[in-house]
Amino acid sequence: DIQMTQSPSAMSASVGDRVTITCRASQGIRNDLGWYQQKPGKVPKRLIYAASSLQSGVPSRFSGSGSGTEFTLTISSLQPEDFATYYCLQHNSYPLTFGQGTKVEIK
């Protein structure tokens, strides 16, 4: 199985901060990676697919990069509505695997 290691597991940040979350795959997954945002009690929402393609309707302050084994989700200027838990997902091979999540909290 491909292990997805997300870091950090939690972070505190302020409105306006630039936030970077990293996912490392235990083996190469090309660009078969997506990023999801989940708020408490809510359904996950896709932000990024194919490692760097912005989902329609998602604000442009979200961006993704990377290929192979290292991937990054960046929020260029954190907004109040961005406080949530973020997950990466690899779908290069079975079983599909999620990272353990990064909880972004208010500083």
Place this chain on the structure above:
Amino acid sequence: EVQLVESGGGLVQPGGSLRLSCAASGFTFSDHYMDWVRQAPGKGLEWVGRSRNKANSYTTEYTASVKGRFTVSRDDSKSSLYLQMNNLKTEDTAVYYCARVGSGWPYDYWGQGTLVTVSS
């Protein structure tokens, strides 16, 4: 408008069975791979299994922990996805989501989830 609506969750004893359903609307269901994803209380997301589309012979995939106990199936005539869960264990307690694989990329749409609680 794409909608995915799960049903069938509830309380079941260890060793019991449950069948979840996911009713889809607003898109051509038969064109899409469909997955089940679960989330234990307070935990992260876990992929459970997949149903490929008709073009790929409706073949299925599972995570190891449910293989042999869970079965993913679909009825394209009803635009519905199913998850038959047998020999349930306490560690299967979770919210179960159905999710659409859109144009080869998971998951552009999710259902609202249905809670399965396995407890005596």
